[in-house]
Amino acid sequence: MTVRVPAKVNLQLGVGPLRDDGYHDLVNVFHAVSLFDEVTAVPADRLSVTVEAAPDARVAIEAVPTTGDNLAARAARLVAERLGVEPLVGLRIRKAIPVAGGMAGGSADAAAALVACARLWDDPDTPRLSRDDLMEMGGAIGSDVPFALLGGTAIGVGRGERLTPVPASGTFHWVFATADGGLSTPAVYAECDRLREERGERAPWPRASEELMAALADGDAKALGAALHNDLQPAALTLRPSLRDTLAAGRDRGALGALVSGSGPTCAFLAESGNHAADLAAALNGADVAEQAFAAHGPVPGATLL
Numbered sequence: 001m002t003v004r005v006p007a008k009v010n011l012q013l014g015v016g017p018l019r020d021d022g023y024h025d026l027v028n029v030f031h032a033v034s035l036f037d038e039v040t041a042v043p044a045d046r047l048s049v050t051v052e053a054a055p056d057a058r059v060a061i062e063a064v065p066t067t068g069d070n071l072a073a074r075a076a077r078l079v080a081e082r083l084g085v086e087p088l089v090g091l092r093i094r095k096a097i098p099v100a101g102g103m104a105g106g107s108a109d110a111a112a113a114l115v116a117c118a119r120l121w122d123d124p125d126t127p128r129l130s131r132d133d134l135m136e137m138g139g140a141i142g143s144d145v146p147f148a149l150l151g152g153t154a155i156g157v158g159r160g161e162r163l164t165p166v167p168a169s170g171t172f173h174w175v176f177a178t179a180d181g182g183l184s185t186p187a188v189y190a191e192c193d194r195l196r197e198e199r200g201e202r203a204p205w206p207r208a209s210e211e212l213m214a215a216l217a218d219g220d221a222k223a224l225g226a227a228l229h230n231d232l233q234p235a236a237l238t239l240r241p242s243l244r245d246t247l248a249a250g251r252d253r254g255a256l257g258a259l260v261s262g263s264g265p266t267c268a269f270l271a272e273s274g275n276h277a278a279d280l281a282a283a284l285n286g287a288d289v290a291e292q293a294f295a296a297h298g299p300v301p302g303a304t305l306l
């Protein structure tokens with residue numbers, strides 16, 4: 001049972017005020033891109049997790065837990081609990097999505113494990129767990145998990161987990177530039193709050209950008225590039241100043257838009273075409289401003305059984 005699951009980039013990440021529960025209210029426009037982890041689930045006599053890097057992927061697998069803390073293991077336990085079975089499964093995770101890279105790799109693996117374990121343990125003829133059940137269970141594991149199930153392009157509100165698909169035309173071509181070493185998502189949110197306080201800024205109530213929605217509906221890459229926005233970017237740049245050079249290198253080489261992906265440190269660049277993306281990735285690899293740059297496209301479907 002192998003499930004393929006995509007990474008995400010945030011086309012807009014609007015961060016509102018800090019809530020009493022410690023989360024921020026967000027407007028989060030997610031876009032699934034063609035960079036995939038694979039999770040294979042096989043029956044076993046106990047729950048175990050192994051992690052390997054996909055061929056050619058430079059991912060820091062040593063930073064991924066192989067214990068019960070792994071988000072895929074948490075997902076397996078949740079499915080077992082809901083179906084009243086023991087979580088007797090071996091999970092093999094083949095990672096291409098950067099670890100702690102702002103592309104929701106851990107959430108993707110959790111989504112894949114939900115789908116794989118439901119398929120393993122649920123009754124195929126009269127399933128007890130619907131797609132909506134898996135979405136709800138995903139939201140309990142982490143804010144980015146439901147989107148990894150859904151894929152495509154979608155707007156998330158609340159903690160980002162209440163999703164509505166967004167109509168998008170055509171295919172957009174991207175380049176992603178990974179960095180050596182991750183950034184902790186909670187640390188980036190905390191830095192965002194600190195910077196706002198230092199500057200005396202009140203967090204605005206986040207609203208979906210109309211320019212962004214129109215660009216997506218029209219399949220207009222130039223307009224999309226101009227509308228990309230991430231409220232966490234100043235915080236990510238303070239914590240990792242070298243990302244300024246990475247973003248500038250992409251802009252100087254004709255990217256239609258450049259931004260930090262989610263909480264970083266991966267940077268995302270929108271290209272004019274597949275060929276432009278390939279050229280831009282090669283140029284960034286030659287410029288020594290990233291660990292690895294590669295092309296990908298979006299939108300792509302969410303977690304899919306192979």
Ligand code: ATP
Nearest residue numbers: 070071099100101102103104105106107109185262
């Ligand atoms: P996001 O974009 O959702 O903020 P991220 O892409 O920055 O997340 P992840 O790669 O999802 O970060 O991982 C963050 C941390 O979660 C890792 O440092 C690791 O300790 C832990 N983790 C747990 N399970 C996994 C998993 N299956 N893959 C990667 N990291 C995992």
